[in-house]
Amino acid sequence: MRTIKRLLLLVLLLAVLLASAIGYYVTRPLTLPTSPLEFTLNKGSSLKVAARQMHHAGALPNDWMFVLLARMLGKSAQIQAGNYELTTAVPMLELLTIVTEGKAAQSKFSIIEGWTFNQFRAALNSNSAIQHDSATLSEAEILQHIGATGDYAEGHFFPDTYYFTKGSSDLALLKRAYKTMQLHLQESWQKRAPDLPFKSTYEVLILASIVEKETGLASDRGMIAAVFINRLRKGMPLQTDPTVIYGLGESFDGNLRKRDLLADTSFNTYTRAGLPPTPIALPGLASxxxxxxxxxxxxxYFVARGNGSSQFSNTLSEHNNAVNRYQRQLRD
Structure with a gap:
């Protein structure tokens, strides 16, 4: 009887020592071979396989202790796939929390105001952190995949910085940017000024894209929008160079010539009154x-002063004087 008590006491002592050793081992910071340290847990990986992947990446000194810890805490089936990044040394217990709560490394992608959709798409395709599922799709197919309507993607994506898990599909990012644009458009439309010459939010998007491309100084943006709206109300052509340049596409060599302004196309706002058929860029919220x-x-009317700002005029004669003044300064 005394022997059994001694054995039980020894087992209890060993258990306490083992628990203390494990507690110390899993709460002290791990040593990282490099900083930051990146590792990937593949989809469908079991606890053992995930631990092995972390060990091979250098995140764990061994895999068995991590497996034991996860089982002790009842988290064996909670490991989440993803790309992870450790910027500082963390204890094994915290590492378990990171991979069971899916705190995967976040990458970011910025859509720049004034980009065309082609520029946006080229930036997406060149980003190695994104899975390129849209690379072979047409604009219409992309819109279909993200739940949008129409055949033209231009203008539909909101310029902002988007955070995503490495390896995410570009279609997911496209969908987020599209929904964000729709949200801003609808919210802004509900609060719009009265008596504007727009039949839909799409027409707003078209003119906002022109305002985006024409604005050199932020404080001029409201005036530039007003000039175009005044022209729409009077049935005057918008006469804006960025639409002509957009219509020229890849043939534009950086020089806008008189023959370009005279050549009638659907985007030539010198030869045609009203809005062009689609936006010409991705406008920001301010536009x-x-x-x-x-x-x-x-x-x-308005003309560039040469310092980023614009000179606005009510009459053609005033505008001609401003053109002579500021264009002469630019030549001189």
Whole structure:
């Protein structure tokens, strides 16, 4: 009887020592061979396979202790696949929390205001952290995949910085940017100024894209929007170079010539009144809001001053004088 008590006491002592050793081992920071350390847990990996993947990447000194810890805490089936990044040494217990809560490494992608859809798509395709599922799809097919309608993708994606898990599909990012644009458009449309010459949010998107490309100084944005809206109300051509350049596509060599302004195309706002058929870029929120809340002015013309700002005029004679003044300064 005394022998049994001694054995039980010894087992209990060993258990306490083992628990203390494990507690110390799993709560002290692990040593990282490099910083930051990246590792990937593949989809469908079991606990043992995931531990082996982390061990081979250098995140764990061995895999068996991690497996034991996960089983002790009842987290064997909670390991989540993904790309992970450790920037500092963390204890094994914290590492278990990271991979069971799916705190995967986040990459970021920025859509720049004024980009065309082709520029946006080229940037997506060149990003190695993104899975390129849209690479072989047409614009119409991309729109179909993300739940959008229409055949033209231009203008539909909101410029912003988007965070995503490495290896995410570009279609997922496209869908987020599309939904974000729709949200901003609808919210801005509900708060729009009265008596604007727009029949739909798509027409707002078209003009906002022109405002985006024409604005050199942020404080001029409301005035530029107002000039175009005043022209639309009077049935005057918008006469804006960026639409002509967009219509030229890859043939544009950086020089806009008189023959380009005279050549009638659907995007030539010198030869045709009204809006072009599609947006010409991805407008930011400021351009959308300026389009829906233009400045109060009778101005119908503007010309670049050469310093990023614009000179606005109510009459053609005033505008011609401004053109002579500022264009001469640019030549001089």
């Amino acid at each position: 959308i809001q300026a389009t829906l809340h233009p400045a109060s002015t009778d101005a119908l």
